[in-house]
Amino acid sequence: MQTPESLNLPSFYANPDRSVAVLNYNEHFITSIFDLVNSPELAGFVKLFLDEQRDRTPDAADPKTTFDLVTPDVYLATIKAVLTDRVDAFDRFKPAEILASIEDLYSYYRTYLRVATMTVTQNDVVTSEFMTIDQRFNDLVIRLYRTIEEKLQGHPNHVYRQVSAGSSACVLLRRLAWNMPAGYEGLKDIRFISRLMLRPPMMLHTKSNKRKGTFTATKVNPMKNFTGTEDDWFCYPAKIGESLAYLYFHRDYLASGLALANLFQLADSTEVAAHKPDLVLLFGTPGVESDTDHENGHYFYDAANDIYVGQVPYNDQTTYFGYMKKMCLTLHNLHMIAQKHLPIHGSMVKITFANGQTKTVVFFGDSGAGKSESIEALQEVADDQIVSMETIFDDMGSFTLKGQDLYAQGTETGAFVRLDDLSSEVAFNNMDRGIYMNPEQKNARVIIPANTWPRVVAHHHIDMWVYANNYDDAVGIHRFDDQQTAEETFVAGKRKALGTTDEVGMSTTFFANPFGPVQEQAATQPIIDAVFDRLFADGVYVGEIYTHLGNNKSQDKLNESARELLAVLLDL
Structure with missing residues (x-):
């Protein structure tokens, strides 16, 4: 699942191939700009940024005199020198060059879908204050950026823009015990999303922008091939119509997982605990050898437990949100047909x-x-x-x-709509609540409540x-x-x-x-x-x-x- 270029720390995961980053506040919550600039999380992300800059820079550029080509250690040492007003801060590089690179680093970070997570048990303080906690981190990131920026340009900004600097969304996670039949034990430790905060309008980009083919039945329960862990999987418990669905997805599919919030009702923790779902989806897990189509999704009816189980493989094609939505609806519709609806x-x-x-x-x-x-x-x-x-x-x-x-x-x-189909009135009235998928491409979509x-x-x-x-x-x-x-x-x-x-x-x-x-x-x-x-x-x-x-x-x-x-x- 993980590409070689990915950063995978206990407190911070970043996958450049999918432009997804996950911050784990339980592992490390940064409280000052100096903690941030000295953190392993920032050091790791700077390395990702510099690696990408090297790929884009002509071979003729000199790594000793080009700030975007220095080592992460030199890059961060220069930033710290600027922050602390050291006299040797600009011995090697001019302020304008450092500033241009810092702007690029800041923009590069914000191209990622950045999701902050907190796992709670019975901590009501965290439960009620999780948005405030996340806002503190956002304020910290933008304060660090502005401090460096203003020191390099030599004067305060004339215009300030309060963008989502730290995270795009924050999710509160819980471990919940549900009525789990035999064979589903692999899902036991995967945390449920219990609350979710989005910062719309969200502009998300996926590697695919169109759905292909149809979903077909498989003779083997996809649970037999499931190997996900609590570190790299989440569950969005949804009410799809009156069906209860547990939608499990790999963290590289967080764009689709978060977009569910604008489409399906998030089930309350009390509706999950001790309850068996009607539908289970495993999004980002391989199928079985007997399946003829390994590029698309499959479904299985577990008659012994009366559960419809869906499986969608991990590949670039399935990053299109239509796969998430339509597999959910396929499972629900199969359940409806069985009930004579x-x-x-x-x-x-x-x-x-x-x-x-x-x-x-x-x-x-x-x-x-x-x-x-x-x-x-x-x-x-x-x-x-x-x-x-x-x-x-x-x-x-x-x-x-x-x-x-x-x-x-x-x-x-909610609605998953082509942008071309929306009247300007509907589009603008819902702009501040929308999740936009590939807005610059053909078949651009928006998910709105x-x-x-x-x-x-x-x-x-x-x-x-x-x-x-x-x-x-x-x-x-x-x-x-x-x-x-x-x-x-x-x-x-x-x-x-x-x-x-x-x-x-x-x-x-x-x-x-x-x-x-x-x-x-x-x-x-x-x-x-x-x-x-x-x-x-x-x-x-x-x-x-x-x-x-x-x-x-x-x-x-x-x-x-x-x-x-x-x-x-x-x-x-």
Whole structure:
């Protein structure tokens, strides 16, 4: 797992290959700038920085006269000389050169995802003050930087920027005993995240920016191949819909692990202690030899313990957050199918109109079909006819049929959205809460909070269910006259791929959902039949909206479809 260039101290881990750093406050909490400048943690990180500078510096540069090419000892000795105002501080290097390098070192450190950790047992003081403790370290780092900077430039700064200098996030960890079946003992010592503090907006960069393939079943419980330890693994206990999930991940996947906080409700310690989960995910662990695909993820149903276990391998491709999210949803959806609930790949909004009416609409379709875009277009054309739109779920939910009643629930408390799909209003209103993934690249994403868990899992009535059709050239919306045609359209799952996965051109996916229904088609089909029977018996509007995204991405045509949708909703 660990690359040769990584720094691995008890109190500080840094992996340049993944731009991840972990600070362990339990092992060493630095209390002054002089402790910091004399610390092994800083010395180790300076070495990483200088190694990278050497790789970038032309061979002609002289290591004796170029400050970025000196040894870590000389580098730190020079910094200490500047701090203590020694007369020989600038004998070898000019202040401007030292300052330029210090700026580069400071910027290099801040390119890392820097996560501070504290492990607690029953220490209520630490529990209540963990953010204050972390803020002290952040203040210390920025004070050291500014002290050196102002001494080198010879005057105080005119402008101060209060950036996240020390850490990007801080997590409070606990060791919790849960109802662990035989075979899961390897997870015993791995600590759970019990509280989490983020400093958004967070700009994260991963080595991959697109998801490939689908997750497949394995015949062997991935626990048999798990070798993680408490030093390099964490667990995010999540409530995915009403499923309890223990999501274990390697520390090099902290970008994905922290992003979970904006997507799934963090389970309380009381909901974990002594409780067996419905789902277990091992993210960053190898599969077994019998698996045919070692580059993607797998799932296993542990029938003896009624646990769905997911496994995603450690490689560059799986650094894309879509792997974390979609494996979580696949496990949840498999659990839903087993309980006779119908997983829905789509977005659900509850719309309040100016005339006092409320309508709940579900937009259905695979990735890139135009679900989010249709909601944005509806908001754009509504003017003052819509008072509010509440997101019940952004990507995945479920329909449940109990007797004669049909209701919908969501899974996520947040949204994982392409930046290109967001209106400027939504983007800017949520900027200060967002976790941004590769914002400068194609398929850039943001994870933003959307709703509370109690609202997401409440039982919601369904007024309209529309298929997002991005391939036909028609405009507007269309209501299916007969149940068979409607069901065939939804089950076929046609779309024109837009590059958010490795698919191109026209494709079909069973029930537009490669995260559970595709894997369990035989078990899903009877549930689909029963749901469509109920919808048509109740006279619910079942139709399709033409989004045009697979053809010319014309905003005018999508807005025209949204206007027709608005008129139909007001007339329902």
